[in-house]
Amino acid sequence: MTQHNAPINPARRRFLLGTTQAAVAGALLGGGLGMLNSPRAMAATPPPLDLVPFDGAHQAGILTPQQKHSYFAAFDLDTDKRADVIALLKRWTAAARRLSRGQTALPLSGKADAAPEDGGDSIGLSTSKLTLTFGFGPGLFSKNGVDRYGLASRRPEAFVDLPKFNGDQLVPERSGGDLSVQACADDPQVAFHAVRQLAALAQGVASLRWAQPGFASAPADGSTGRNLMGFKDGTNNPSTKDPALMKEFVWVGDEGGWMKNGSYVVVRRIRIALEHWDRSELGFQQEVVGRYKDNGAPLGQKDEFETMKLDATDADGNPVIPDSAHSRVASPQENGGARILRRAYSFNDGANFVAERWPPWHQGIEYDAGLFFIAYQRDPRSGFIRINKTVAARDMMNQYTTHVASAIFACPPGTDGKGYIGEPLFAGL
Numbered sequence: 409m410t411q412h413n414a415p416i417n418p419a420r421r422r423f424l425l426g427t428t429q430a431a432v433a434g435a436l437l438g439g440g441l442g443m444l445n446s447p448r449a450m451a452a453t454p455p456p457l458d459l460v461p462f463d464g465a466h467q468a469g470i471l472t473p474q475q476k477h478s479y480f481a482a483f484d485l486d487t488d489k490r491a492d493v494i495a496l497l498k499r500w501t502a503a504a505r506r507l508s509r510g511q512t513a514l515p516l517s518g519k520a521d522a523a524p525e526d527g528g529d530s531i532g533l534s535t536s537k538l539t540l541t542f543g544f545g546p547g548l549f550s551k552n553g554v555d556r557y558g559l560a561s562r563r564p565e566a567f568v569d570l571p572k573f574n575g576d577q578l579v580p581e582r583s584g585g586d587l588s589v590q591a592c593a594d595d596p597q598v599a600f601h602a603v604r605q606l607a608a609l610a611q612g613v614a615s616l617r618w619a620q621p622g623f624a625s626a627p628a629d630g631s632t633g634r635n636l637m638g639f640k641d642g643t644n645n646p647s648t649k650d651p652a653l654m655k656e657f658v659w660v661g662d663e664g665g666w667m668k669n670g671s672y673v674v675v676r677r678i679r680i681a682l683e684h685w686d687r688s689e690l691g692f693q694q695e696v697v698g699r700y701k702d703n704g705a706p707l708g709q710k711d712e713f714e715t716m717k718l719d720a721t722d723a724d725g726n727p728v729i730p731d732s733a734h735s736r737v738a739s740p741q742e743n744g745g746a747r748i749l750r751r752a753y754s755f756n757d758g759a760n761f762v763a764e765r766w767p768p769w770h771q772g773i774e775y776d777a778g779l780f781f782i783a784y785q786r787d788p789r790s791g792f793i794r795i796n797k798t799v800a801a802r803d804m805m806n807q808y809t810t811h812v813a814s815a816i817f818a819c820p821p822g823t824d825g826k827g828y829i830g831e832p833l834f835a836g837l
């Protein structure tokens with residue numbers, strides 16, 4: 409069956425029926441963007457058989473199998489009224505529910521004398537497994553010592569500021585944020601569209617601080633995808649199909665109060681000096697990672713998913729997986745059992761011209777590309793912070809990587825289909 413003739417997905421049908429008769433009539437008369445509401449345009453819409461429900465005990469987009477594209481955005485809150493923040497979270501939740509079903513962020517009125525309620529750039533596209541994951545930054549709880557919303561006492565103990573790590577070169581304008589939303593979808597336009605609509609709904613209450621697009625291409629056979637260094641990345645993640653592991657390492661438990669069933673996310677924009685990496689010998693690249701480039705197996709072993717033998721030594725008595733190999737220094741064995749759920753995306757933001765004014769007067773082009781590292785965890789203190797202290801101090805990969813931006817957000821639990829995102833935080837206030 410061709411996509412064109414496929415039955416209309418129930419969610420898309422709701423979208424079609426969701427617009428009011430007046431809106432459809434207006435659209436037919438009005439032309440322009442209104443034409444997008446016309447039955448003919450709607451009938452041509454490919455059916456989105458790929459929806460991920462927005463509501464659930466946990467937010468979508470954390471355990472969801474990784475979509476191909478991501479658009480991560482951080483916002484600054486511009487208001488000092490708690491009611492404005494709550495109203496925004498309600499608007500965002502309602503819009504996210506609609507977007508996740510393949511609908512426009514708001515119903516379209518088709519009025520020619522007003523800005524369209526939705527930019528319209530995803531109309532006709534598949535929902536592409538869109539997920540929207542929201543987070544709260546430290547600034548929601550207090551900023552510059554000011555408790556703007558009466559929430560300071562509700563900041564969870566585990567929600568700490570990240571310390572400065574060895575080698576950090578963080579750009580403040582690209583770091584931090586009071587609120588975050590990550591849109592993931594198999595179509596980059598669907599992800600970007602969703603964030604644009606949410607940003608528009610925030611007007612007057614919150615403004616975009618920074619944004620980072622990313623991509624993650626995985627082979628069609630379901631095997632592990634590769635990062636820009638050419639290595640399989642994600643092999644030794646705790647399995648999202650193992651509820652006990654997720655409970656232990658990803659989801660906040662009773663200790664978290666209103667954050668129960670939520671998770672903390674740490675994001676780091678890590679530039680990779682690809683121009684140097686690409687000239688490094690294959691043997692050295694493998695020592696840096698601690699795994700083989702072709703199949704991702706740990707050095708000295710055969711299969712990608714074999715447990716790393718960190719005690720193995722070669723004929724000269726040297727460790728087969730070097731002391732400063734990335735896989736070793738990031739491993740639970742070297743970090744008191746710490747584990748995090750990595751859900752990173754590569755980024756490729758073009759290339760910059762660089763010139764040095766000292767001999768030998770090097771000039772050239774540097775890619776602004778690397779890994780937008782994203783990790784979810786139950787407690788950042790025993791998760792990212794624990795591991796990154798070791799990585800920042802000992803990892804051979806640091807010769808090629810520079811952390812240039814950073815942020816931490818508390819991602820509240822999911823919603824039940826009626827409430828709004830983060831509602832438990834505001835309960836009783």
Ligand SMILES: C=CC1=C(C)c2cc3[nH]c(cc4nc(cc5[nH]c(cc1n2)c(C)c5CCC(=O)O)C(CCC(=O)O)=C4C)c(C)c3C=C
Nearest residue numbers: 639640641642643644678735738739740779795796799809
């Ligand atoms: C502090 C956390 C980590 C940072 C920062 C980080 C950066 C980073 N990693 C790669 C590529 C790979 N990472 C791999 C494994 C791995 N990385 C971390 C943590 C951080 N990585 C962990 C916890 C692990 C798993 C360790 C283990 O238990 O074995 C791998 C190997 C394959 C895999 O297991 O995914 C690769 C490859 C890059 C390129 C990068 C920064 C640019």
Ligand SMILES: [Fe+2]
Nearest residue numbers: 734735738750
């Ligand atoms: Fe890593």
